[in-house]
Amino acid sequence: MKVKLFHAETMHEAIRDIKAELGPDAIILSTKRVRQGSLPFGLFGKPLLEVTAATDRDAKEFAPIPQPTIPVQRQEARPVTPTPPATPEPAPLFQDTLSALLRRSTTAQPRAEAASVPSPIATPLPRVKPTERVHRLKQDLRELHQRLTTSLPDDAPTGGAGFPAPIARACRQLIDQGLRPASAENLCLALRRRLASETALTDGAIQETLHRLLEEAIRGSGPLLSPGDNYNVAMFVGPSGVGKTTAIVKLATHYRLEEHKSVVLITLDTCRTAAVEHLRMYADVLGVTLETAQTTADVMDGIRRHREANLILIDTPGFGANETARLAHLGGLKDSYGPIETHLVLSACTRMQDLRRTVARYDVCAPTRLLFTKLDETAEYGNLFELAYQTTLPLSYWGIGQQVPEDLELAQPGRLADLLLERGSVHVTSPDLSSPRGCDSLASLGGTTPQHAQ
Ligand SMILES: Nc1nc2c(ncn2[C@@H]2O[C@H](COP(=O)(O)OP(=O)(O)O)[C@@H](O)[C@H]2O)c(=O)[nH]1
Ligand SMILES: [Mg+2]
Numbered sequence: 001m002k003v004k005l006f007h008a009e010t011m012h013e014a015i016r017d018i019k020a021e022l023g024p025d026a027i028i029l030s031t032k033r034v035r036q037g038s039l040p041f042g043l044f045g046k047p048l049l050e051v052t053a054a055t056d057r058d059a060k061e062f063a064p065i066p067q068p069t070i071p072v073q074r075q076e077a078r079p080v081t082p083t084p085p086a087t088p089e090p091a092p093l094f095q096d097t098l099s100a101l102l103r104r105s106t107t108a109q110p111r112a113e114a115a116s117v118p119s120p121i122a123t124p125l126p127r128v129k130p131t132e133r134v135h136r137l138k139q140d141l142r143e144l145h146q147r148l149t150t151s152l153p154d155d156a157p158t159g160g161a162g163f164p165a166p167i168a169r170a171c172r173q174l175i176d177q178g179l180r181p182a183s184a185e186n187l188c189l190a191l192r193r194r195l196a197s198e199t200a201l202t203d204g205a206i207q208e209t210l211h212r213l214l215e216e217a218i219r220g221s222g223p224l225l226s227p228g229d230n231y232n233v234a235m236f237v238g239p240s241g242v243g244k245t246t247a248i249v250k251l252a253t254h255y256r257l258e259e260h261k262s263v264v265l266i267t268l269d270t271c272r273t274a275a276v277e278h279l280r281m282y283a284d285v286l287g288v289t290l291e292t293a294q295t296t297a298d299v300m301d302g303i304r305r306h307r308e309a310n311l312i313l314i315d316t317p318g319f320g321a322n323e324t325a326r327l328a329h330l331g332g333l334k335d336s337y338g339p340i341e342t343h344l345v346l347s348a349c350t351r352m353q354d355l356r357r358t359v360a361r362y363d364v365c366a367p368t369r370l371l372f373t374k375l376d377e378t379a380e381y382g383n384l385f386e387l388a389y390q391t392t393l394p395l396s397y398w399g400i401g402q403q404v405p406e407d408l409e410l411a412q413p414g415r416l417a418d419l420l421l422e423r424g425s426v427h428v429t430s431p432d433l434s435s436p437r438g439c440d441s442l443a444s445l446g447g448t449t450p451q452h453a454q
Pocket of ligand 2: 245246275316317
């Protein structure tokens with residue numbers, strides 16, 4: 001056996017040299033990258049390929065490979081049936097005969113080098129039956145291609161990557177609704193787990209399952225007075241202008257006129273005379289008592305004096321960032337009959353970062369409910385979901401307009417899931433746009449009587 005070391009810049013060059021010297025049946029024993037240069041040990045020299053090749057026969061035994069003598073375009077491609085050697089030599093593992101390597105590298109070589117070896121068109125290669133390994137490689141490539149095409153988002157740069165296309169679409173739908181990408185992706189992971197046994201991922205199944213997941217992720221608190229309840233004290237806190245007083249008036253109207261409950265209003269927002277007068281006007285129309293309170297002690301006194309009432313609603317002013325001590329006093333309020341429900345009132349139109357700051361600021365008064373207003377002024381409801389999900393506080397009611405009393409609804413997770421999946425709008429549409437909107441939302445405030453009072 002003749003063994004020889006070859007150095008070349010590319011494998012193709014090495015094969016060409018080996019073929020010329022050892023013949024086409026030479027086998028490659030090893031290859032490695034080396035550096036060759038002027039410095040000791042070849043450091044920083046040009047990287048070269050070092051190939052050890054061997055043959056049992058002398059290169060002179062082989063006739064040179066004939067070069068094509070007629071133009072490529074005029075030569076007819078004829079399949080050549082290979083004639084296997086009478087006694088094929090078993091090739092050692094990881095070694096390849098030069099002929100096979102030559103065939104492969106010839107098909108991939110750059111045009112400039114093509115002249116030195118027969119053109120694959122001029123001397124067509126025999127059709128080799130794909131081996132098991134080639135089959136597996138092809139299968140892997142097909143799977144990779146499928147994964148890439150199904151997981152790439154259609155048009156959005158982020159969100160949903162890594163999910164099959166229909167789930168990725170749902171993921172982006174949630175992100176468009178204002179959910180954080182992380183929350184949307186968590187929901188879609190849960191969605192994929194739930195739908196793991198489904199053979200086909202239809203948009204219908206995805207939307208239904210997503211609806212259930214959204215609904216399960218958040219809670220509704222139920223009404224201020226559940227059937228059978230005859231006493232509750234609820235306080236409403238939050239930044240100024242979010243709609244605390246409006247929500248209180250809507251609730252007072254509903255419980256007084258629809259549920260026939262005795263309602264008492266206590267307001268701590270006494271600095272602005274107009275605000276008190278505004279509330280007094282409603283109190284007079286409804287026939288409910290309004291108490292003004294300067295301090296939290298006054299509030300407690302008012303609660304004690306109206307124990308016989310069914311519902312006591314406490315209005316508060318918006319507190320500035322530097323009024324944490326005053327806010328903390330509200331957190332300390334305790335009714336000896338039971339806990340005071342504290343509704344943190346927030347606008348659905350507020351940016352998520354500001355909502356988080358507000359939640360952090362009002363944490364000292366230990367809110368137990370989230371009441372969102374102004375759902376009618378936005379088309380994105382992701383913030384409601386995010387805050388309910390992150391704080392784990394139940395949603396109580398939401399304001400859907402300025403009209404008193406009809407524009408308030410009992411918060412229901414299923415309804416929020418509807419809004420997030422764009423299955424409906426917050427508005428109850430009236431068949432006749434010229435007539436006032438129906439009072440259906442009053443019915444949905446929840447209460448002790450199923451029918452509206454006449
Ligand atoms: N569009 C809309 N406006 C609302 C809603 N709730 C309250 N408002 C308006 O928001 C403004 C401030 O409300 P107000 O109750 O005085 O806020 P407060 O300072 O938190 O007591 C008023 O003009 C209300 O009519 C709502 O759900 N939708
Ligand atoms: Mg107010």
